[in-house]
Amino acid sequence: MKQTLRFTVNGHPVQVEVEPHWNLLRVLREELDLTGAKQGCGEGECGACTVLVNGAPVNSCIYPVLEAENKVVLTIEGLLGEKNELHPLQVAFLEKAGVQCGFCTPGMIMSAKALLDQNPAPTADEIRHALAGNMCRCTGYVQIVESVLHAADLMSRRTAQEPV
């Protein structure tokens, strides 16, 4: 039997009728039309479904949707700025060719977002550790790490330019 679930997605409060056995990814993609997060393995191995719940990256394909109640969920769609401008991570992935087929990209970027939120100037090793749960079957890992380093650089410059 369906239950009413309330939570926040990308800054907007939502209310949705869900089956108790649904996972968060299914609800994001099929009820809320947020198809950025991808279903890869469906077992929490590949990271294509990564979204942030209260700021922490989780595999949404095995995250029981009822646990999202009253929580704050951020997906790749929520990274766009107020005027639809790309997030520095998205810019960096484009500029440094961090995207090949693109299937892993939303998950990669969300894991990278969680890292940069905690650690604005990570080393390449720290980036690899943080992204270890995101598989890229095109194997473009070098460019992905470069993209995150570039994003950190873009964000630090942006912060430096902001009026005090």
Add this chain to the structure above:
Amino acid sequence: MRTYQYLKPTSLAEVLELLKHYGPKAKIVAGGTDVMIQWKKKLLSPDYFISLRNVPELNFISYRGDLRIGSATTHRTLELSPEIRNNFPVIRDAVSGLGSVQVRNSATIGGNLCNAAPSADTAPPMLVLDTEVKIVSADGERSVPVRDFFKGPGRTVLEPGELVRELCVPEPLPNTGMAYWKHTRRKAMDLPILGVAVLMSFGEDLKTCVKARIGLGVAAPVPMRVRAAEEFLEGKVVDEIVLNEAGEMASEQARPRSTIRGSEWYRREMIRVLVKRTGLMCQERAKGEGRS
């Protein structure tokens, strides 16, 4: 349609009441990184899942020399805890290498132990720390040393209606070094071919071992201690030769299987090597500042 009711109790008393009420129709779920996959694969189909995610009494780290960890504490919380990093590096070694950040944000230490995989990363560290497992049910509570907790692959001493509440780790002796070595083919997202934890406490000279603990994962159907090798080390001035001998004893005592991740002879060979290597790490750590 295959479905279930998903129950979200907010107190331990409520969890225990639900467990008692629904009996075998219910299954406990903590982080769900094992259980939800088992459900998806139709390995289990309970009518009710009882979630531990919203029970503050099961989610805590309390450090006052000794250490208490609530069973529903995530690996990520443990990984980021300064108390764990500074005082129990063997736990940090294990939790920071388990799965991915995403998995560690959900998966809990109680879930890792109760799932009772021979490869459970947190089991060898808990073994060498002489951890007591505090178990509760609606009818009372009991305490079991972690070395008696595992009964077989996927099986523990937990009876129907029982739940692990917390893990109690006694305060280590002065001059203690402890480390966990996860032997894998890949650096992440892999189960160990072997998991080796060693803890050694030294006398004032930092050379004479006064207490030794060796815990092995994937070396037998359940995570095991190697009492013979521990007793061999205690009282000795520890060096590479002595540790090598302890490793040989551990290798003899182990009962590894040949599996897709490694064959029996390889595991035996590596137990010898890794007990020595992890023992040397312990010695380094005991000499270093603090215990890290």
